Amino acid sequence: MRLSEHAYQTVSALRGPLLFLEQTFAARIGELVTIISPEGRRMDGEVLKVDGGQVLIQVYGETQGLDCERTLVVLQDTVKQAPLGDGVLGRVFDGSFVPRDQLPMFIPERWAPISGAPMNPVAREHPEEMIETGISCIDGLNTLVKGQKLPIFSCAGLPARELTDQLLSQARLPGGGPFVVVFVAVGLTHFEYTYYRETLAGMEDRFVAFVNLADDPVVERLLAPRLGLTVAEDLGFRCGMDVLVIMADMTNYCDALREIATAREELPGRRGYPGHMYSDLASLYERAGRVHGRSGSVTILPVVTMPEDDITHPIPDLTGYITEGQIVLSRELHQKGIFPPVDVLPSLSRLMQNGIGPGQTRDDHRDLVNRLYRAYAKGCDLRRLEAVVGRDGMLEEDRKILDFADRFEADFVHQGDQRRSIDGTLDCGKQLLADFGLLS
Amino acid sequence: MKGRIVSISGATIRADLAGAKVGDRVYVGTARLTGEVVRLERDMATIQVFEEVRGLGVGEPVVSAGGPLAVSLGPGLLGGIFDGLQRPLTVLRSQGGDFMQSGQDSFPMDRTTEYRFETECRPGDEVQTGDPLGWVMEGHIRHPVLSPVGGRISKIHAGLATLETPLVHFKAGDAVKLWHAWPVRQPRPRKTRQVPGVPLVTGQRCLDFLFPLLKGGVAIVPGGFGTGKTVLEQSIAKFADVDVVVYVGCGERGNEMAGLLDEFGDLRDQKSGRPLAERTIIVANTSNMPVAARESSIFTAVTMAEYYRDMGLDVLLLADSLSRWAEALREISSALEEMPGEDGYPTYLGSRLANFIERAGVVETTTGAQGSLTMILAVSPPGADFAEPVTQSCLRVAGTLWILDTRLAHRRHFPAVDWTQSYSLYSEHAASHFADRHTGWGGVRDRCRDLLQREESLREVAEVVGMEGLQERDRLLMEMAERIRLDFLCQNSFTEDAFSSPQATVERITRLIEEYDRALGQLDTGATLEEVLREAKDATF
Numbered sequence: 001m002r003l004s005e006h007a008y009q010t011v012s013a014l015r016g017p018l019l020f021l022e023q024t025f026a027a028r029i030g031e032l033v034t035i036i037s038p039e040g041r042r043m044d045g046e047v048l049k050v051d052g053g054q055v056l057i058q059v060y061g062e063t064q065g066l067d068c069e070r071t072l073v074v075l076q077d078t079v080k081q082a083p084l085g086d087g088v089l090g091r092v093f094d095g096s097f098v099p100r101d102q103l104p105m106f107i108p109e110r111w112a113p114i115s116g117a118p119m120n121p122v123a124r125e126h127p128e129e130m131i132e133t134g135i136s137c138i139d140g141l142n143t144l145v146k147g148q149k150l151p152i153f154s155c156a157g158l159p160a161r162e163l164t165d166q167l168l169s170q171a172r173l174p175g176g177g178p179f180v181v182v183f184v185a186v187g188l189t190h191f192e193y194t195y196y197r198e199t200l201a202g203m204e205d206r207f208v209a210f211v212n213l214a215d216d217p218v219v220e221r222l223l224a225p226r227l228g229l230t231v232a233e234d235l236g237f238r239c240g241m242d243v244l245v246i247m248a249d250m251t252n253y254c255d256a257l258r259e260i261a262t263a264r265e266e267l268p269g270r271r272g273y274p275g276h277m278y279s280d281l282a283s284l285y286e287r288a289g290r291v292h293g294r295s296g297s298v299t300i301l302p303v304v305t306m307p308e309d310d311i312t313h314p315i316p317d318l319t320g321y322i323t324e325g326q327i328v329l330s331r332e333l334h335q336k337g338i339f340p341p342v343d344v345l346p347s348l349s350r351l352m353q354n355g356i357g358p359g360q361t362r363d364d365h366r367d368l369v370n371r372l373y374r375a376y377a378k379g380c381d382l383r384r385l386e387a388v389v390g391r392d393g394m395l396e397e398d399r400k401i402l403d404f405a406d407r408f409e410a411d412f413v414h415q416g417d418q419r420r421s422i423d424g425t426l427d428c429g430k431q432l433l434a435d436f437g438l439l440s
Numbered sequence: 441m442k443g444r445i446v447s448i449s450g451a452t453i454r455a456d457l458a459g460a461k462v463g464d465r466v467y468v469g470t471a472r473l474t475g476e477v478v479r480l481e482r483d484m485a486t487i488q489v490f491e492e493v494r495g496l497g498v499g500e501p502v503v504s505a506g507g508p509l510a511v512s513l514g515p516g517l518l519g520g521i522f523d524g525l526q527r528p529l530t531v532l533r534s535q536g537g538d539f540m541q542s543g544q545d546s547f548p549m550d551r552t553t554e555y556r557f558e559t560e561c562r563p564g565d566e567v568q569t570g571d572p573l574g575w576v577m578e579g580h581i582r583h584p585v586l587s588p589v590g591g592r593i594s595k596i597h598a599g600l601a602t603l604e605t606p607l608v609h610f611k612a613g614d615a616v617k618l619w620h621a622w623p624v625r626q627p628r629p630r631k632t633r634q635v636p637g638v639p640l641v642t643g644q645r646c647l648d649f650l651f652p653l654l655k656g657g658v659a660i661v662p663g664g665f666g667t668g669k670t671v672l673e674q675s676i677a678k679f680a681d682v683d684v685v686v687y688v689g690c691g692e693r694g695n696e697m698a699g700l701l702d703e704f705g706d707l708r709d710q711k712s713g714r715p716l717a718e719r720t721i722i723v724a725n726t727s728n729m730p731v732a733a734r735e736s737s738i739f740t741a742v743t744m745a746e747y748y749r750d751m752g753l754d755v756l757l758l759a760d761s762l763s764r765w766a767e768a769l770r771e772i773s774s775a776l777e778e779m780p781g782e783d784g785y786p787t788y789l790g791s792r793l794a795n796f797i798e799r800a801g802v803v804e805t806t807t808g809a810q811g812s813l814t815m816i817l818a819v820s821p822p823g824a825d826f827a828e829p830v831t832q833s834c835l836r837v838a839g840t841l842w843i844l845d846t847r848l849a850h851r852r853h854f855p856a857v858d859w860t861q862s863y864s865l866y867s868e869h870a871a872s873h874f875a876d877r878h879t880g881w882g883g884v885r886d887r888c889r890d891l892l893q894r895e896e897s898l899r900e901v902a903e904v905v906g907m908e909g910l911q912e913r914d915r916l917l918m919e920m921a922e923r924i925r926l927d928f929l930c931q932n933s934f935t936e937d938a939f940s941s942p943q944a945t946v947e948r949i950t951r952l953i954e955e956y957d958r959a960l961g962q963l964d965t966g967a968t969l970e971e972v973l974r975e976a977k978d979a980t981f
Contacts, residue, residue: 026497026498026499027497027498028495028496028497029448029450029493029494029495029496029497030493030494030495031495031497048449048450049447049448049449049450050447050448050449050497050498051446051447051448051449052446052447052498079494079495113494115494116539117492117539117540117541118539118540118694118726118728118729119538119539119540119694119728120529120532120533120536120537120538120539120540121521121529121689121694121697121698121701121724121726122521122529122530122533122701122724123533123537123538123539124694124695124697124698125698126695126698126699126702127695147695148695237538266774267774267780267784268784269783269784270783270822275767275770275771275774275784276731276771278691278727278764278767279691279727279728279731279767279771282691282726282727282728283728286693286694286726286727286728287728288695289694289695289698291538292538294538312822312823312824312825313823314822314823317665317822317823318822320664320665320666321665321820322693322727324693324695324696325666326665326666345850345851346666346850348666350666351695353934354699373852374852377850377851377852384903385902385903385906385907388903388904388906389905389906389908389909393906393908393909394906394907394908395907395908398907
C-alpha cells in the first residue's frame with residue numbers, strides 16, 4: 001500500500017488508446033489511473049504493464065487532446081471498481097457508469113472490483129430452475145435455466161433486435177419472484193437504441209442498462225459488460241435476486257478487443273482476433289451461475305451476430321465452446337416470414353435436462369420435446385429428398401412428415417409478438433403431434 | 441533466495457533472482473502468489489505466475505521455494521477436488537469464501553486423518569532405495585510406503601499414524617513420512633513398460649464394439665461444440681472398469697464441474713458398490729481461472745494418476761479439453777514473445793504434448809506389480825476443423841480416435857461418434873480378448889461394419905433416385921442399418937442404458953444381425969418388403 005496517490009506529468013508517448021508514462025514509482029498492474037487533459041477533461045485508465053519506472057496505460061475514453069507535456073496522470077492505488085446499491089435499478093448508464101438518462105448519479109452503498117473473481121467450482125450449484133422467456137423455441141425445446149449462459153447466434157439482417165426486445169420485456173420466473181434484467185448494449189446504433197429506450201421505459205425499475213453507442217469510445221465496449229456483470233453479481237448473490245443479463249451485440253465487443261490488442265502489438269490469432277479471446281470471453285460468461293447456500297442467480301444471454309453467417313467464425317465458435325448451448329437464428333425461416341426465426345436443429349440448451357419434467361415444468365415436457373424434435377429433424381431430411389425426386393416420388397408416410405415440418409414452423413416456431421407461457425408452448429406442441437398422429 | 445519484481449506484463453513477471461533454476465517454484469509479491477521460473481538471463485528470472493496478478497506492484501519481493509513445481513502424494517487424495525496447482529477447493533472455499541482469492545495456499549490432503557501403518561521391517565534392517573517399508577489402507581487401496589533412501593533402520597512407528605508422523609527412522613538421521621512431494625513435469629519411475637493387451641470397457645456400445653481402447657492406451661476425442669464430448673467423458677468416468685479415475689476439467693465450464701460433483705456424490709461404483717467419489721480425483725481449472733494454472737493442471741493430474749498406477753492399479757485419466765491446455769500454452773508463449781509456429785501455437789506444442797501423452801501405458805512398477813494408466817483426451821478443434829495443429833499433434837501419438845460429428849449431434853444421435861472416420865489401432869488386440877469370452881465377437885463386428893458401410897453408399901444413390909427407386913433388398917438394408925444406428929449405436933447417457941456390458945453389447949448386435957438375415961431370407965422366399973418390415977417392427981426389443 002502507498003500512503004497517497006501519485007501524480008505524474010511524465011507522459012512519454014500516446015498511441016491509439018494507449019498511454020506510456022515514465023519515471024513512476026511502485027506502480028501496480030491493473031491499477032486505476034485518472035488522466036486529466038490540458039483542458040481539464042478527466043478520464044479513467046488502467047495499468048496494463050509495468051517495466052521498472054515505465055508504465056503502459058489503457059485509456060478508457062478519447063485520447064484526442066492529450067499531450068506529453070501537460071497531461072496529468074494520477075495513480076490511484078486501487079483497481080477499477082463499480083458503484084453498487086439499490087439506486088442502480090431502473091437507471092440507464094453509459095460504458096463508464098455515467099448516467100445516460102439525465103438523472104443525477106445515485107449514491108453508492110458499496111463498491112466492487114469490476115473484473116470479479118472466479119467462482120470456486122465447489123461453491124457452484126448446478127443450474128436447474130427454468131426462466132420463462134415466453135418464446136416457445138427456447139422455453140419448450142431449449143429451456144433456459146437460472147445460472148446458465150445461452151447465446152443467440154444471429155446473422156446480419158435478421159430480427160435479433162426484435163427478439164432481444166421481446167426477451168427484455170417478457171422474461172420472468174414461471175412462479176413469479178424478484179427478477180431483474182441487466183441490459184448491456186455494446187456498440188449499439190442510435191437507430192436501435194431508440195427502440196430499446198421505449199422498451200426500457202415500460203419496465204419501471206426491473207432493469208439496469210449499460211449502453212455503449214456505436215460512436216462512444218471503443219475501450220468502453222470492454223468495460224460495459226464488466227460493469228453490467230458486477231452489478232448483476234451484486235443484485236444476484238448479495239441481494240438474492242434472479243438476474244438475467246442480456247448482452248447485445250458481443251460481436252462488437254470482440255471487434256473492440258481486437259482493436260485494442262492490435263494497438264498493443266499483440267500477436268494476432270485467427271482472423272486477427274487475439275489469442276486470449278477465449279479466456280477473455282470466459283472471464284465474462286463464467287460469471288453466470290448459482291452459489292450453494294445463496295438464493296439469487298446470474299443468467300447470461302449474449303447476442304452474437306455471426307460475420308458472413310458463418311458459425312465457424314472465431315466469435316461464435318469460441319462463444320459456443322464457453323456457453324452452455326446456443327439459439328441459432330435462420331435466414332431461411334426469416335424469409336418465410338416466421339418470427340422468431342429460430343433454427344431448431346442446431347439450437348441446443350445443455351442444461352435443460354435438469355430444468356424440465358416432473359417437479360420443474362410438466363411431466364410430459366421431455367417426451368413432447370423428443371417427439372417434436374425427431375419428427376421435425378426427419379422432415380428436414382426429407383425436404384432435401386423432395387427437392388430431388390419430387391413429392392410424388394415419396395412414400396405416403398414421408399409426405400405426412402413433410403407436412404408436419406411445415407406446420408411445426410408455422411404454428412410452433414412462429415408466434416409473432418405473442419407471449420406463450422410454458423403451458424401454452426407445451427399444449428401447442430402436443431396439439432401438433434396429435435394432429436399428425438405422432439403422439440403414440 | 442530472494443529478489444524483487446522488476447517488471448510485470450500480464451501474468452509474466454521479471455525479477456532479479458540470483459541462483460534460481462529454470463522450473464523452480466517461486467512465491468511472488470506480498471500476496472505470495474505461486475509462480476514458476478520459465479527463463480533465465482544471468483540473474484534476471486522470467487516467471488510465469490499461476491494466479492490473478494491484479495494489484496501486484498514492482499519492487500515487491502520474490503522468494504524461491506528451492507525446488508520445482510511439485511504435487512504432494514499420499515493417502516487421502518481420492519475423493520478430492522483440486523485446482524491446477526493441487527490446492528483443495530473445498531478447503532479454499534471454507535477459508536476464503538465462494539469466490540477464488542489470490543495467494544491462498546493449503547495442503548491437498550487432510551493432515552489429521554489417521555491410518556494404520558503396518559510393516560514387516562524391524563529396527564536394524566538394512567534397506568535399499570525404493571524398498572517397501574510398510575503400507576497403509578485408503579479405503580480398499582493399499583498404499584505402500586517406499587524408502588526414499590538406503591540405510592539401516594533405527595526405529596519404527598507401528599500403528600495409527602497421520603501424514604506427518606515419522607514412521608521409519610534411519611541411523612543416518614532421515615525419517616520417512618506417509619506423504620512425499622514429486623515434481624509434476626517429471627514422470628514417476630517404473631521398472632519396464634509393457635504392451636497393452638486388455639480392453640478398457642467404457643460401457644459405450646459403439647466404442648467398445650467398433651473402436652475399442654486398451655488399458656494403457658490413449659484415445660483422443662475431437663468434436664465441435666455441442667457434439668457431446670463432455671457428456672461422453674463424464675459417462676465413461678462413471679462406468680469405466682478401472683480402479684481410479686482422474687478427471688481434469690481444463691479450461692471448461694464451471695457449471696459442468698458442478699453437475700459432475702453433484703452426480704458423483706450420488707452414484708455408486710458398479711464394481712465395488714462404493715460411492716463413485718471414492719475412486720475419483722477431480723482437477724478443476726475452469727475457463728475463467730488463471731491461464732497458467734490451466735497449463736500445469738494436466739501435469740498435476742497425470743502425476744497423481746501415476747502415483748496410483750504405481751500401486752498396481754488401473755487408472756484412467758480423462759481430460760476435457762486438451763485444446764484449452766494448448767491455448768494456455770499459446771498465451772504463455774506469446775507473453776514470452778517466442779517465435780510462433782502454426783496458428784500461433786509454439787513450435788514445441790507437439791513435443792510438450794508427447795511428454796504428457798507418453799506417460800500413459802502399462803508398466804511393471806518398481807515393486808514388481810503391474811499397473812496401467814489410460815488416457816481419454818477431448819479436443820475442441822476451432823470451427824470443428826480437424827486439420828488444426830492440436831488435433832493433428834494428438835493423432836501422431838494416440839492409438840484410438842473417436843471423432844464426434846456435428847451433423848450426428850444435430851440429429852440428436854448420441855454418442856455422436858462418426859463410424860466412418862473414427863478408428864482404433866487396438867481393434868485386433870481387443871477383438872481377440874473379447875472373442876475368448878463372447879462368441880461371435882469378431883464376425884458380428886465385421887458384418888456390422890459392412891452394413892454401415894453399404895448404407896453409406898446406398899444413401900448417396902437414394903439421394904438421387906429416392907427410396908422408391910431402390911431395389912427391395914437395398915431398402916431392407918437401409919431399414920436395418922437405421923435400426924442398428926438407433927438401437928445399437930445410439931445410447932442415452934441419462935437413462936439406465938448409459939452402461940452396456942460387453943456381453944449385453946454383443947447380444948444386442950447379434951440379435952439385430954440375425955433379424956436382418958431372417959428378413960433377407962423371407963424376401964428371397966417371396967414375401968413383400970412391407971410384410972417383412974412390419975414383422976421386423978413388431979419384434980420388440
